[in-house]
Amino acid sequence: MTLIRKHRWLQALLLFGPAAIWAALFCVFPMVETLKMSLSQVQNYHLVHDWTLKAYDTFFSSPLYMEALLRSAVRGVIVAAFAVGLSLPLAHFISFRVKRHQLLWFASVVVALWLGYLLRIVGWRILLGREGVLNGLLTSLGILDHPTTVLVFSPFAVILVQTHLAMSFAFIPVFVVMQRVPHRLMNAAADLGAPRWRQILEVEAPLIAPGVAIAATFSFILSFGDYFAPTLVGNPGSIGIANVATSQFDKGIAWPLGAAIGLVMTVAILAALALVPLLLWAYRRVVNSAGAKRGDRTSFGAASGQGAMAP
Numbered sequence: 001m002t003l004i005r006k007h008r009w010l011q012a013l014l015l016f017g018p019a020a021i022w023a024a025l026f027c028v029f030p031m032v033e034t035l036k037m038s039l040s041q042v043q044n045y046h047l048v049h050d051w052t053l054k055a056y057d058t059f060f061s062s063p064l065y066m067e068a069l070l071r072s073a074v075r076g077v078i079v080a081a082f083a084v085g086l087s088l089p090l091a092h093f094i095s096f097r098v099k100r101h102q103l104l105w106f107a108s109v110v111v112a113l114w115l116g117y118l119l120r121i122v123g124w125r126i127l128l129g130r131e132g133v134l135n136g137l138l139t140s141l142g143i144l145d146h147p148t149t150v151l152v153f154s155p156f157a158v159i160l161v162q163t164h165l166a167m168s169f170a171f172i173p174v175f176v177v178m179q180r181v182p183h184r185l186m187n188a189a190a191d192l193g194a195p196r197w198r199q200i201l202e203v204e205a206p207l208i209a210p211g212v213a214i215a216a217t218f219s220f221i222l223s224f225g226d227y228f229a230p231t232l233v234g235n236p237g238s239i240g241i242a243n244v245a246t247s248q249f250d251k252g253i254a255w256p257l258g259a260a261i262g263l264v265m266t267v268a269i270l271a272a273l274a275l276v277p278l279l280l281w282a283y284r285r286v287v288n289s290a291g292a293k294r295g296d297r298t299s300f301g302a303a304s305g306q307g308a309m310a311p
Contacts, residue, residue, distance in 0.1 A: 038259035055260035080219035083170035166219035177211030
């Protein structure tokens with residue numbers, strides 16, 4: 001222990017060494033191997049490393065792959081919007097309206113994380129299927145003359161299932177940042193005559209913006225890279241880029257193309273992660289500019305500083 005205390009480099013090695021080894025083995029090394037594979041070719045059923053961009057040329061020149069990439073990105077944005085849109089009022093209600101047993105309410109929302117994803121998909125198939133519970137209810141009420149197949153094996157079903165998956169991941173960061181909003185700020189805004197919508201937009205929104213951005217990012221990534229929902233509850237028009245990448249390994253021998261698609265997906269996700277700070281910076285500029293024009297201090301920086309204090 002004395003030796004460790006004397007040498008800071010040894011402390012840093014013990015602190016960051018295991019994480020660095022884990023990252024190297026399970027992140028860096030797989031990505032390097034994937035890059036090597038994407039620059040290779042298959043000849044006589046063997047992978048030959050001849051450093052060619054043929055796989056990338058095939059991907060970017062094919063409308064099929066580009067449409068799948070765009071479809072996954074658009075669906076990710078839609079799922080993120082729905083997941084965050086549902087999480088915001090629920091987290092607001094629990095944080096500001098529920099006086100007792102907040103932990104119980106929180107657990108009732110995130111309990112879905114305890115269930116396997118495939119189990120949830122099977123549950124939605126039972127609920128939305130032609131002979132499912134929802135079709136039976138709509139038929140018995142006379143809303144439908146006969147069971148419909150529109151509810152399942154459709155883009156609607158994929159978005160619904162993915163929103164259910166992302167809901168818990170989106171709710172957690174939104175709820176955490178909303179717990180840090182001092183109630184006295186909301187009460188002060190109300191005492192000063194601000195209507196409810198102004199309290200939310202000008203006091204609460206700047207404080208919870210980072211949590212909302214994290215929630216939207218989680219939801220987008222989960223939807224963008226999802227393989228199971230388009231396969232199990234979607235139709236051929238719902239196939240995403242993850243399904244296309246998997247098919248290169250599963251049903252063919254186009255491993256370089258599959259690796260290239262995987263790297264393109266990784267770059268797209270990294271771009272989404274890089275976009276979050278830019279959006280937060282733009283939001284700060286808008287809020288600060290609006291506050292400066294009014295001559296008040298309802299800016300992002302001032303609100304964030306107050307939000308860090310305990311209520």
